Amino acid sequence: RFAAPPMPQNCNADAATVKHWKSALARALSALDATLALAGRTLTVGIVGGSISAGSGVNHPRLTFAGELTAGSERLRVVNRAVRATGSAFPSFCLEELLPEPVDVLVVEFATNDGHFGEAMRDRSLGAPSSGSSTMAAHDSAHDRGPRLGPSASMERLLRRVRLRWPSAEPLILYMCRPPRQPAAPPCEGLYSDVATAYHTRELSLAKAMGEAISNVAWAEGVHPDCAGHVAAAAIIAAELLRRTRERPSEHQPLPTVPLHLDASWERLDVAWSCRTCDWRSCDRLQPDAASHGFVERGFSTARVPTLRTPSGGLAVHSWQTRKWGFASDTLGDALELSVPASSHVQVALLCSYRSVGRVGISLGLGGERTYDLRWSDRSSQQCIVDVGRSAAKPPIQELRLRVASERAEGNLVKVFGVYTQVMRERPSPLGAGDRPGARDLRGAPGRVSEPTCARGEGCTVEW
Structure with a gap:
């Protein structure tokens, strides 16, 4: 339905930086292909992310880190399902719609979007209007609703879905963050570190890998790295894929018994959205x-x-x-x-x-x-x-x-x-009649309260 993008242009970025990371990428992919060939394997890599992964900042999909990985390997199948204008909340609710096929590795890139706008969602998610009000502005919403849709809870919801849906898949969190230019810059680097630790998920950082050379990367609209940044990101992903392929397969990691940020009184943890x-x-x-x-x-x-x-x-x-x-x-x-x-x-x-x-x-x-x-x-x-x-x-x-x-x-x-x-699964009321004092349905009339049965700290049976 849509016109094909123009043919790839030369990467108009710092030549020395591009050359260095192109070389690193070629070495990693060559070794990865050889290792996979010996095992008679291929590897499917899924990508979910925002406009950075979708290619804003470069002029052709071939110049994204997904395109660099695809073009440089005969053993990788890269499935890029990044969507502009989204944060980690989107795939945490809609992973199956984005990636119906199984993947071996899932690269997750949302830190820039979540850092800029996800933190605002903590206080600006639109909850039900307060009592006596029929109109509500986003910035007046109740603060206790926001964290349920904020970056930490959204990433935890996403990682739980990945672990439950594809037990053998390895998620990777990718930080493609521009180094902060002022102390009050939005959070980005290490935004999900507590969740990553709890869910045994490795974090990859463009800034840490490039060091001082990241100053040679140009950032369109202040947040989208140029093709030099994408080549470097592809190289660090390829190196991580090689490391994981050479190691013995890791055992399936158990989910935390008690979620860090998810609220079991607000959503069920035993079924998908x-x-x-x-x-x-x-x-x-x-x-x-x-x-x-x-x-x-x-x-x-x-x-x-x-x-x-x-x-x-x-x-x-x-x-x-x-x-x-x-x-x-x-x-x-x-x-x-x-x-x-x-x-x-x-x-x-x-x-x-x-x-x-x-x-x-x-x-x-x-x-x-x-x-x-x-x-x-x-x-x-x-x-x-x-x-x-x-x-x-x-x-x-x-x-x-x-x-x-x-x-x-x-x-x-x-x-x-x-x-x-x-x-939502209904829990029988301890009152016996099914009506709890003060309970209201959506029309404001007394009624039964529907609550999840998988409460914080309880064991949950996953139903798919």
Whole structure:
């Protein structure tokens, strides 16, 4: 559907740096191929990450670290499923949609996005409006919701899914961080170290590997390394693959008995989330497919809708912001509908904080509509997540409805990237009648409280 990228250009970066790391990459891949050939093996390497892994900062996929690994080896199959404008929360909910095939190694690169915007998500994830309020701005959301979607919890959720889905696969956390230029720079290097240690996951650092030579790397938009940075990243990944291939296969690592950052009262740890979103064929544009995912478009469309307008009202078609796709509309009253199961925790991923975004009205089942302001005081380039809450126990299938809810001069755009659901297991009430004092369903009426049975510190049976 899309025009092929232009042929690769020469790597316009520091020549000495590129030559050094090209040589290191060639040596590592040659030794890796020889080792794999002796064993009669090939290796499948999956990649999940943000715009750095997707290739922002270089002018062709061949010049990314994924492209360098693919071109230099006959025994590696590299599957790059990086998606611009995402943090680790996205694959932590949607790993199966991104990577339906098994992998031997999974490279995870989100530290720059999570450091810049994921920390903001700790305080700006959109939770339910406070009592007595029908409209909520992102920057007013409850602080206790944010950490559940922050970088540490998201990375832990992702690593748990990797360990449970592919017990023999090896995750690698890759830090492609620009050295901080000021003390108040967003966190990046070592952002997930506590989680990596607990889940026996190795961390690779571009800055530590390159040392002072990282000053020769140019950073587009201040965060995207040029082709010299990508060649160096490919070389350190290849060296790690060689080390692991030469060593005896490691035993399956047990999961921590007590999670570090995940909240078992908020999500189940024994089942995966269901992800209605783009699949691996369209995820590079965050564009779900209506027919295959059950969305009903009532004015919304997956057509490309620019997210920025000129002062005169015209479309700023050359803005980098127009590259983010999804179900979108800026017409008051347009709606998007989706059926969700009963007794489910429901979250919606949207575009937030751009100048042209507006307000979205969300209703679930028989509950009333609540309105969320998608403009943040701080600009972000990532999707944000609305924690809609839990659907009622009956009926078995309920409707989730999103609507363009207001009209204002700055813009009305509502752009939806996906819906994440997780069926919550009901625990019998100790009161016997099934109703707990003070318990409320989504309509505000007294009702049964659905809670996960896998509490912090308890053993959990994994169901797939």
